Amino acid sequence: MAEKPDIYGVIIIGSGPAGYTAAIYAARANLSVVMLQGYQTGGQLMLTSEVENYPGFEEGIMGPEMMNKFEQQASRFGTVMVPEDVIEIDFNVRPFVVRTDSSEYRARAIIISTGASARWLDLPNEKRLQGRGVSACATCDGFFFKNKEVVVIGGGDTAMEEASFLTRYANHVTIIHRRDTFRASKIMQERVHKNPKISVLMDSDVIDVLGEDAVTGVRLRNTHTGAETTLPTQGVFLAIGHQPNTLLFKGIIHMDHAGYIVPVKHTMTNIPGVFAAGDVTDHRYRQAITAAGDGCRAAIDLERWLESQGEDVGIENWN
Numbered sequence: 001m002a003e004k005p006d007i008y009g010v011i012i013i014g015s016g017p018a019g020y021t022a023a024i025y026a027a028r029a030n031l032s033v034v035m036l037q038g039y040q041t042g043g044q045l046m047l048t049s050e051v052e053n054y055p056g057f058e059e060g061i062m063g064p065e066m067m068n069k070f071e072q073q074a075s076r077f078g079t080v081m082v083p084e085d086v087i088e089i090d091f092n093v094r095p096f097v098v099r100t101d102s103s104e105y106r107a108r109a110i111i112i113s114t115g116a117s118a119r120w121l122d123l124p125n126e127k128r129l130q131g132r133g134v135s136a137c138a139t140c141d142g143f144f145f146k147n148k149e150v151v152v153i154g155g156g157d158t159a160m161e162e163a164s165f166l167t168r169y170a171n172h173v174t175i176i177h178r179r180d181t182f183r184a185s186k187i188m189q190e191r192v193h194k195n196p197k198i199s200v201l202m203d204s205d206v207i208d209v210l211g212e213d214a215v216t217g218v219r220l221r222n223t224h225t226g227a228e229t230t231l232p233t234q235g236v237f238l239a240i241g242h243q244p245n246t247l248l249f250k251g252i253i254h255m256d257h258a259g260y261i262v263p264v265k266h267t268m269t270n271i272p273g274v275f276a277a278g279d280v281t282d283h284r285y286r287q288a289i290t291a292a293g294d295g296c297r298a299a300i301d302l303e304r305w306l307e308s309q310g311e312d313v314g315i316e317n318w319n
Contacts, residue, residue: 016043018278021295133215150235
């Protein structure tokens with residue numbers, strides 16, 4: 001391959017299912033594509049053990065392996081991969097200018113697919129046991145806890161939904177909340193209280209997760225008395241929310257109150273030529289397959305937008 005072009009057709013920021021799918025579609029449309037993957041490539045699936053609900057993998061696939069396949073497929077069609085974080089974007093110039101720690105890239109269009117990160121409690125053993133019983137996605141991992149005892153940490157609608165979902169697999173679910181009242185809607189609370197497979201433990205802080213190679217329990221502290229106890233469990237699901245990775249775009253790209261990007265037309269943001277896809281725009285589903293679908297939509301929207309602008313950014317002159 002020759003030297004990189006002075007101006008790419010598209011810069012894709014982020015490297016989860018949305019970003020890789022967008023890269024596949026854009027590169028196959030003969031656009032010059034560079035993906036700024038970030039230093040932590042692959043998104044949240046890199047923290048997932050086995051993925052069994054993505055079509056085409058009938059025996060399941062490990063999250064990191066799946067992301068590696070996504071990357072290889074995008075690379076096959078000519079996407080340039082750069083494993084660096086974006087530190088600055090100039091949206092006021094055309095072409096757009098995107099800077100990393102070591103270089104500068106220009107492109108006619110941008111797809112933002114930086115995803116969202118689950119909020120964690122920063123407990124001593126929390127990260128060590130991720131994928132070994134600690135999860136932030138019941139929909140993704142609930143199946144692996146058939147006939148087991150699990151806990152859900154949180155007090156909002158998400159916690160109630162996760163707990164209800166987990167009763168399909170687990171023997172019993174305990175919701176642990178640090179306050180004496182839930183933030184969840186009344187209808188969600190009622191649903192939980194009526195479910196015989198769910199119990200509630202209020203006024204309790206989880207101060208650590210226990211276990212060597214797998215979760216065996218959680219350490220709790222009563223928020224009133226300070227007394228510490230151990231609750232045996234085989235699974236810990238955090239449901240304390242997600243944080244979209246949009247700080248870099250704050251005050252520039254339109255977002256909702258929680259920081260999720262709100263497109264103004266299909267996948268295009270308030271800045272013409274800037275598109276958004278995946279969990280960075282999605283606070284409801286947060287699944288690999290919906291993110292991938294968003295990436296497809298964004299790439300098609302981008303291609304049509306470039307055509308409407310009379311842009312010619314194909315790769316025929318540099319590959």
